Amino acid sequence: MFQVIGHGVCLSLLEEVEAEARRLFELPARQKMKALRSPGGATGYGTARITPFFSKNMWHEGFTIMGSCVDHAKELWPRNYKRFCDTMVEYQKKMKALAYQLWLLVLKSLDIQEKDVTWAASLQHSEAALQLNSYPCCPDPDRVLGLAPHTDTLLLTIVHQSDSNGLQVFKDGVLGWVSVSPIAGALVVNVGDLLHIVSNARFLTAYHRVVANQACHRVSIAYFYGPPAESELVPILPKLQAPCYRSLTVKQYVSVKAKHLEKALSLIRI
C-alpha cells in the first residue's frame, strides 16, 4: 500500500465525489433502501460483501457502481439524479486513466514488457467497480469494526479517503496495524490479490481494515481495477524463479475468494 500525489486528478473533483457520496449516505434510510443491492446483484446500496465471514458487526454502509448508476440514482433522487451520475462517470474516467498509468509503472518496476501480459490490452475494456463507503460516527467504537480485515481481490485499488483516520494496514513483525493517515489531495493505492499473483508475490497484497470513529462521519471512495473475468492469470517470472501460484482465470479466482476469503491465495499456492 502506498499513497500517490501529483496524480493529476483535480482536488475539486475529489471534493465533489466525496460531497456526492455524503449526499447519498445522508438520505433517510428508507430512501436508501430503494436502491438496495439485489440478492446476487453487484451494484447498489448495502452492507459490505465480506459481512457473512465475520461475527463482529461492521459500522459501515456502502454503495457500489459499475459503469452507469442512473437506474439506482433515479430511485434515490427521482428529479435530481444527474449531478450524482455525472460526477461518478467523470470520476471513473479519471480513475481508469490513473490506474492504467500505475499499472504501467508497476510493469516497469517488475521489468515486464506490456506485450508479455496476454490480457494487457483488455484492461482498457474491463469493467471496474466504484465503491462508496460510509462509516457514521459510532458511539462505542470498541464494540464494532468499520470494515473487517481483508485484502482487495483485483489488481489495484485507488482510494480517496475523507480527512479522518480509520484506515489501517497490517505490517508483519512488530508493527502490526498501522494507520494510513489522510494526506490532503493524496490517493491511497492498495496492491490487490491479482497483482500479488501475477507479480509472483513481488508485490504483496495489502491486508487492511477500517476502525470505527467516535468523532466524525468518515467517507471513502474506492476504485477497483482489474482485467476482465475471462483473463488467464499467469505469474510472470524473472529468470530462474519458479511460479508460486497456479494459473487460473480471474473468474475462477474470484469464486475461490468468494468462498474462502483471505485463505484464497494460500489455496492456489503451488
Ligand SMILES: O=C(O)CCC(=O)C(=O)O
Ligand atoms: O474506507 C477505506 O478507506 C477502505 C475501504 C476498503 O478497504 C474497500 O472498500 O475495500
Ligand SMILES: [Fe+2]
Ligand atoms: Fe479494501
